[in-house]
Amino acid sequence: MKKYVIYVGMLTIGLVFGWLLFGNSSTEEIPHNHDEVSEINEKWTCSMHPQIMQPEAGDCPICGMDLIPAEASADGLSADQFKLTKNAMALANIQTTIIGRSNVNEENGIKLSGKIAENEENNMIQVSYFSGRIEQLNVSFTGEKVKKGQLLATVYSPELLKAQQELLTTYSLKESQPALYNAVRNKLKLWKLTEEQINSIETSGKVKENFPVYATVSGTVSEKLVEQGSSIKKGQPLLKISNLNTVWANFDVYENQIELFKVGQNISIKTNSFPTKEFKTKVSFIDPTLDSKTRIVTLRGVLNNGNQLLKPGMFIEGKIKSVSTDKKQSLSIPASAVLWTGKRSIVYVKTNPNEPVFEIREILLGNRVGESYRVTEGLTTGDEVVTNGTFTVDAAAQLQGKKSMMNKEGGKTTTGHDGHLGMTTNGAKNLLLDGMDSKRLKVDTKFQSQLKKVFDEYIILKDALIKDNTKTSTKASSMILKNLASIDMKLIKGDDRTSWMQLSEQLKNHTRSLNSTTDIKKQRSHFKPLSANLIMAVEKFGINQQVYSQFCPMADGNKGGSWLSLEDKVLNPYYGDAMLTCGEVTKTIK
Numbered sequence: 001m002k003k004y005v006i007y008v009g010m011l012t013i014g015l016v017f018g019w020l021l022f023g024n025s026s027t028e029e030i031p032h033n034h035d036e037v038s039e040i041n042e043k044w045t046c047s048m049h050p051q052i053m054q055p056e057a058g059d060c061p062i063c064g065m066d067l068i069p070a071e072a073s074a075d076g077l078s079a080d081q082f083k084l085t086k087n088a089m090a091l092a093n094i095q096t097t098i099i100g101r102s103n104v105n106e107e108n109g110i111k112l113s114g115k116i117a118e119n120e121e122n123n124m125i126q127v128s129y130f131s132g133r134i135e136q137l138n139v140s141f142t143g144e145k146v147k148k149g150q151l152l153a154t155v156y157s158p159e160l161l162k163a164q165q166e167l168l169t170t171y172s173l174k175e176s177q178p179a180l181y182n183a184v185r186n187k188l189k190l191w192k193l194t195e196e197q198i199n200s201i202e203t204s205g206k207v208k209e210n211f212p213v214y215a216t217v218s219g220t221v222s223e224k225l226v227e228q229g230s231s232i233k234k235g236q237p238l239l240k241i242s243n244l245n246t247v248w249a250n251f252d253v254y255e256n257q258i259e260l261f262k263v264g265q266n267i268s269i270k271t272n273s274f275p276t277k278e279f280k281t282k283v284s285f286i287d288p289t290l291d292s293k294t295r296i297v298t299l300r301g302v303l304n305n306g307n308q309l310l311k312p313g314m315f316i317e318g319k320i321k322s323v324s325t326d327k328k329q330s331l332s333i334p335a336s337a338v339l340w341t342g343k344r345s346i347v348y349v350k351t352n353p354n355e356p357v358f359e360i361r362e363i364l365l366g367n368r369v370g371e372s373y374r375v376t377e378g379l380t381t382g383d384e385v386v387t388n389g390t391f392t393v394d395a396a397a398q399l400q401g402k403k404s405m406m407n408k409e410g411g412k413t414t415t416g417h418d419g420h421l422g423m424t425t426n427g428a429k430n431l432l433l434d435g436m437d438s439k440r441l442k443v444d445t446k447f448q449s450q451l452k453k454v455f456d457e458y459i460i461l462k463d464a465l466i467k468d469n470t471k472t473s474t475k476a477s478s479m480i481l482k483n484l485a486s487i488d489m490k491l492i493k494g495d496d497r498t499s500w501m502q503l504s505e506q507l508k509n510h511t512r513s514l515n516s517t518t519d520i521k522k523q524r525s526h527f528k529p530l531s532a533n534l535i536m537a538v539e540k541f542g543i544n545q546q547v548y549s550q551f552c553p554m555a556d557g558n559k560g561g562s563w564l565s566l567e568d569k570v571l572n573p574y575y576g577d578a579m580l581t582c583g584e585v586t587k588t589i590k
Contacts, residue, residue: 044069077357082400084356084393093559094389096350099333100381109268109319110260112299113508114251115485116271116314119302122243124217128232129191132157135210137228139239144221146241153213153238163188164207171202192216219243222312247310249281251299251318254501256366258297261286261320267301268319271310272478272515279303279310283320293490295501315481317512331379332372337387338365339394339405340502346405348393350384358386358393360403441499443541447491452543453483454507455564458534461514462563465527465573466580470518477515484508492541499540506533524574528561535564539589546590552583562586 044054044067058067068085077083084094136154139146146152166184174181188198192214201207223240226232249269253261261283269279281301290297301318303310337347349361363378379385386393397404457479464473484507489497507530514526535549548565555561555574563573570583 078359080403081351081357081359082397082402084358084396086356089356094356094392095387096384097334097337097387098382098384099331099375099379109321110257111509112251112253112318112320113512114249114299114316114318116303116310116312116316117248117250118222118242118244118312119246119248122219122246123222124219124241124243125237126152126213126215126217126239126241128155128213128234128236128238130155130157130160130211131234132160132211132232134226134228134230134232137226139221139224142221142224146215146218146221148215148218150215151212152215154210155213155232156210160191160211161207161209163191164201167198167201168205168207213238215241217241217243242312244308244310244312245304245306247303247305247312249279249301249303249316249318251301251316252294252296253286253299254505255290255295255297258286261299265320269301269303269316270516271314271316272474272512273311273314274309275516277309315478315485315512317516331375331381333363333375333379333385334372334387337385337390338363338373339390340499344405347379348386348390348397349379350386353384358397360394360397360405361385440542441496441540443496444491445544447488448542448544450483450487450491451537451541452545454480454487455534455538455543455545455547457483458530458564459566461527462565462573463571465520465524466571466576468520468576470520470523473523474515474518477511480511481508481515484511500537503533503537503540507537525556527563527573528556531561531563535562535589538564546588548585549587549589550583551586552579554579554582564589 044057054067059065060067065085132155134153135156138151138153163184167188170177170181170184185198189195219241220243221239222242225237225239232238249267263283263286265283267281267283269281270277271279281303283299284302285298285300287298287300333347339346344362345365346360346362348358351357351359361378361383364376366374366376394405457476461473461476461480464470464476484504487500487504489500492500510526510530510533514523514530517523517526538547545566548568549562550565550570551560551562552572552574553560555572561574565571568585568588570581570585572579572582575582
């Protein structure tokens, strides 16, 4: 019994000492255990892929970006706002610009595209003044130069034979019947026979079976309207003769640009054929009639061409300093900031100067001036807008269920089987072109065939850049411009036509810039925006052929660049042999 009492006493003493030593620390552990539970319950998500929810920090399984606490991405944001991580901003090279007001009259000028055309005021039609058959045609080809008085053709004319016989008959009666004699002579003069020719017939006493036709003007034969052996009628055109000592420079002006121009403005003109030479003239005519199909008017200047450098049909680029209908300063925004969908023009505004928080803003645009648009509604001075990586930001808005270009009301977008829009597993860097879900429009197959011709020349251009062949790339870019000009916009209607006109303008601008230089680095810099717009065009309108969109993350100083290819094998047009296989296929466009 004494032994048990000792054991109980020792146990009691032990419990007392344990309480004294560890009782306080146990109470301090309780908050720590609560924090542990809180950390265990915390969820982590991706700013670019909010459908991803992970129990701990790490990388996004889709794009590889750093995960952020789920509650942090929407903390303090309105329903229309969304946030990107700084890592996402850097990876997609998203850049912003604070916009301000600028005086339109101080702009460098508006660039217009156009063509050299014949001066119609100097065009002449050489006609036949009597009926007959062309026995000999002395003009062999179009483009041949002729001078006034030059023999153009020899004609057999039964009615001229008869008139000559009448002349010889009345010649013997000119003393007794001078009125009849003079009437016959005047008839021959109406047929453009000269006094010398008529006197020669009277002196020889013989009629000429084949009669010569002489040029009444000097110039260049621009069109042959008959061939040797052709039967002709009185008044029938034989040749079109153009005087190319002066030519017209015709430019296309869109409907929303008309107010920026007036007769008398100075025009600086450059051609692809003479890139270092600048031609000067003034606006001499603005067509008072708007083409209801293309929504453009023609602006014209007259150029002296005594040295015959300018050829009708040449593509030209004109720069005209704009005029404003008022002297007020206007708000301007870089063209790269604007996204279009139908009639809507939108931009993304950075709402917090210290945080990458954005929201969509619908704006109303005025005229385009150089590389900027005037903004009439929707923005104010000091707004910070996205000017590079706009499609990336729009894709992020779609994925987070916010209002976006293709989703006016907001709400989650439909993603692919792997939870993203057309991207590879590390495709965050490809959001610029592949983050937007482009809906294929239903258009006439003839339009698609015409767009296919543009694409075919683009492939030649791309292959030339791969081989560092600037001669071929320049030639291909000229053909792209030619094929773009040949596309019939009547084949598409409504908003689809508006979308194409916007894309077409960008394609032409970037192709002309590429065409104007023989420096391979500069050509590649212009190739990037040309490719971006053509990818959008092919996705939107289709060319009835499967192609591949490819991407190099190191192009353009590590900003990245995409291009189109007929095969999935990567051959990099941005570096050629230096980095021939750098890149990956980001999308298959069917």
